[in-house]
Amino acid sequence: MNDNEKEPEAEESGRFAYTGLDPVLHSQNRIGILTALATHSDGLSFGDLARLCSLTDGNLSRHLDMLARSEASKPALVKITKSFQDRRPLTTVVLTSNGRKRFREYLTQLEKVLRDAAAQADAQAAKSKTRPGLAGA
């Protein structure tokens, strides 16, 4: 047994549980919304956000509700402000400091998944290199 080929028994329980992948954030659409908002610190209008994330108004509303008002997202991850621009109603969405913090923690978990998967690729490469009969094949 070498470092590249650990027995499963040597690995701790829950090694691949990734419990830190916050379910409020771990959704294809909400990842998009949060990345878009993190990219625009002054916030985005509801319309621009829907367009950038390819979401219908109804779908975006549903996701924003979850990020702003659900029990699991307290304190709120996004703040929604209604105002007027040229006498037309304007809804603006901005990431809260809690939203930025939770999103950063979530991204750290994604990095962990990528590191784990990359470590595996390295181990595999090392394994094939030392496998007899495959050198130079």
Next chain:
Amino acid sequence: MNDNEKEPEAEESGRFAYTGLDPVLHSQNRIGILTALATHSDGLSFGDLARLCSLTDGNLSRHLDMLARSEASKPALVKITKSFQDRRPLTTVVLTSNGRKRFREYLTQLEKVLRDAAAQADAQAAKSKTRPGLAGA
């Protein structure tokens, strides 16, 4: 308008849609199962896999069904083999080549999310640096 502060209008629709985040793979538990299997090219026993991912037997079965038999995972992403070891039944799970390919594509999408979020952090840093009155603060 400089490079660090693009107007939303300048960004293409769907810029943050992340449609490549394969819903069959994009689940906290299935990410764990696939990373565990990718780390063990000879496969893992059902028991070891459950332990490494902190899953109950029932939950692991349900996720493996989705990865091996659902319409959305054709050809199958994992292969399940039943055999005997010391006269006791042994279920072994291994990643198929299609599973490895789909998981790699999924990881590429995660990298894109992280790149997009990191680009934002850089832009923010540049922005604060050039903000008057905050130098050295």
